[in-house]
Amino acid sequence: MKKSKKQTKVLFVSSEVYPYAKSGGLADVSFGLPKAMLGAFDVSIIMPLYGSIDIKRFKIRHVEVFDIFLGAKKYKVELLSTTYESLKCYFVGSKIITDKKSLYGTPQSGYKDNDLRFGLFCKAVVAFAQSKNYDLLHLNDWQSALCALFIKEDATLKIQTLFTIHNLAYQGIFEKESLEKLGLKNEYFHMDALEFYGGISFMKAGIAYSDAVTTVSPNYAKEILTQEFGCGLEGFLSKHENKLTGILNGVDLFHFAPKTDTALLQNYDATSYDKKVENKKAYLQERNFENEQLPLFIFIGRFTWQKGVDLLIEALQELSQMKLNIAILGEGESKYHKQIKVQTAKAKNMDICFGYDEVLSHKMYASADFLLMPSLFEPCGLNQLISMSYGVIPLVSSVGGLKDSVHSLNDYDKSMACGNNLGYGFSFDKNEPNALIKTIQEALILYEDKKRFKEINMHNMSCDFSWDASAKVYTSLYKSLLEQIV
Ligand code: ADP
Numbered sequence: 001m002k003k004s005k006k007q008t009k010v011l012f013v014s015s016e017v018y019p020y021a022k023s024g025g026l027a028d029v030s031f032g033l034p035k036a037m038l039g040a041f042d043v044s045i046i047m048p049l050y051g052s053i054d055i056k057r058f059k060i061r062h063v064e065v066f067d068i069f070l071g072a073k074k075y076k077v078e079l080l081s082t083t084y085e086s087l088k089c090y091f092v093g094s095k096i097i098t099d100k101k102s103l104y105g106t107p108q109s110g111y112k113d114n115d116l117r118f119g120l121f122c123k124a125v126v127a128f129a130q131s132k133n134y135d136l137l138h139l140n141d142w143q144s145a146l147c148a149l150f151i152k153e154d155a156t157l158k159i160q161t162l163f164t165i166h167n168l169a170y171q172g173i174f175e176k177e178s179l180e181k182l183g184l185k186n187e188y189f190h191m192d193a194l195e196f197y198g199g200i201s202f203m204k205a206g207i208a209y210s211d212a213v214t215t216v217s218p219n220y221a222k223e224i225l226t227q228e229f230g231c232g233l234e235g236f237l238s239k240h241e242n243k244l245t246g247i248l249n250g251v252d253l254f255h256f257a258p259k260t261d262t263a264l265l266q267n268y269d270a271t272s273y274d275k276k277v278e279n280k281k282a283y284l285q286e287r288n289f290e291n292e293q294l295p296l297f298i299f300i301g302r303f304t305w306q307k308g309v310d311l312l313i314e315a316l317q318e319l320s321q322m323k324l325n326i327a328i329l330g331e332g333e334s335k336y337h338k339q340i341k342v343q344t345a346k347a348k349n350m351d352i353c354f355g356y357d358e359v360l361s362h363k364m365y366a367s368a369d370f371l372l373m374p375s376l377f378e379p380c381g382l383n384q385l386i387s388m389s390y391g392v393i394p395l396v397s398s399v400g401g402l403k404d405s406v407h408s409l410n411d412y413d414k415s416m417a418c419g420n421n422l423g424y425g426f427s428f429d430k431n432e433p434n435a436l437i438k439t440i441q442e443a444l445i446l447y448e449d450k451k452r453f454k455e456i457n458m459h460n461m462s463c464d465f466s467w468d469a470s471a472k473v474y475t476s477l478y479k480s481l482l483e484q485i486v
Pocket residue numbers: 023024025026028300301302329330331355356357358361380381382383384386
């Protein structure tokens with residue numbers, strides 16, 4: 001009998017994965033992308049076992065226990081696993097990881113021992129990958145970056161590494177003393193290695209020691225080489241530019257498709273766009289909005305500087321006087337919670353929900369007419385892709401992946417757009433005064449032109465923002481890396 005060729009084994013390493021633990025888009029990507037790669041490779045995911053993960057609900061089972069050394073200190077590690085929608089996920093449990101409920105700490109500051117928590121996670125991942133003969137590790141952000149260094153340290157390991165930067169603003173920066181705690185040689189305290197302004201940066205390990213580096217949109221790949229967006233790493237990244245590419249994220253249509261979304265009162269798609277209004281009516285009534293005829297603008301996201309929350313707050317006073325409704329869902333820095341509360345307290349056309357609520361977010365996408373995304377920088381952004389799939393026109397600042405994925409309505413022409421796969425919306429220059437208000441005014445004019453408004457939404461909804469296109473590019477990248485194994 002002919003022996004079948006062993007399928008290449010890929011381990012997708014991430015600090016957050018939907019549906020187990022999520023703080024933002026990384027969790028969506030860490031489920032959607034590996035799922036899209038399943039046909040081509042034998043892919044599994046591995047993540048830390050935080051105290052907040054519901055072991056019973058996800059039927060997470062014990063696999064094995066082993067010891068890991070960081071420096072002279074021994075840590076007991078428990079490996080667990082489960083399968084969700086055909087995708088196997090492993091969990092790394094150890095007291096310092098599992099005794100905390102939050103993933104990284106509070107919005108104000110990370111846990112003090114995050115160097116050890118994620119250092120231990122990476123060391124355990126490499127030990128596991130070695131014992132199970134993985135061929136390639138796909139690492140994501142600073143929390144998994146040290147895997148690349150641990151692999152390079154052991155010349156006997158034949159494992160390729162791909163490091164994806166989802167957000168350069170979070171780098172995992174720690175004191176120099178962390179090197180010793182992690183059992184890493186002092187020679188890494190060098191500007192070409194981990195040293196970063198007197199401390200050490202985990203992100204630099206991913207960039208320096210991985211075989212290839214990607215980021216989540218072609219435009220962000222260019223931006224991070226500049227001082228404005230490079231977060232102090234632009235020079236370092238330029239040195240490694242030959243292995244850096246940008247691949248736009250996709251959306252997991254199994255979870256984000258208005259046709260099948262179980263959170264919605266009324267399902268719909270491009271061909272039944274008119275049914276969408278049923279969701280809007282129900283949502284506006286549920287949230288006690290006074291005037292159901294007005295267009296609904298939504299903002300969903302982390303309350304942090306990056307997302308342009310200051311621009312939004314600045315505009316709220318004026319927006320409370322305009323003929324529109326606004327719904328905001330998010331959580332984050334407490335100063336923003338307070339400011340938003342104050343600004344919206346008396347407004348009759350605004351609804352604010354503080355917290356993380358997956359179901360509510362789906363209802364909001366299904367009810368809204370416009371999405372506000374005034375980000376100061378945005379590596380890719382998922383909200384604009386989700387919104388276009390749900391028939392919501394995005395208003396975005398022209399940065400990062402937003403520039404790659406939201407095309408100007410000035411260029412929209414029905415006959416030209418017919419059959420193309422470009423999503424259309426409004427984009428503005430974040431540095432221009434009053435840009436957000438001006439763009440909202442343009443959106444209100446568009447809303448009055450019901451025929452064009454519907455036509456654009458139907459076009460956006462018929463575009464394919466799934467993972468398929470990105471998965472093809474990642475597949476060739478994986479293959480070219482695997483060819484380098486000697
Ligand atoms: P981030 O920078 O936070 O990763 P992305 O645009 O890449 O931003 O992804 C955000 C994802 O998180 C989207 O799926 C969005 O709908 C979801 N999201 C953000 N905040 C909330 C919230 N408070 N409740 C529910 N979903 C949220």
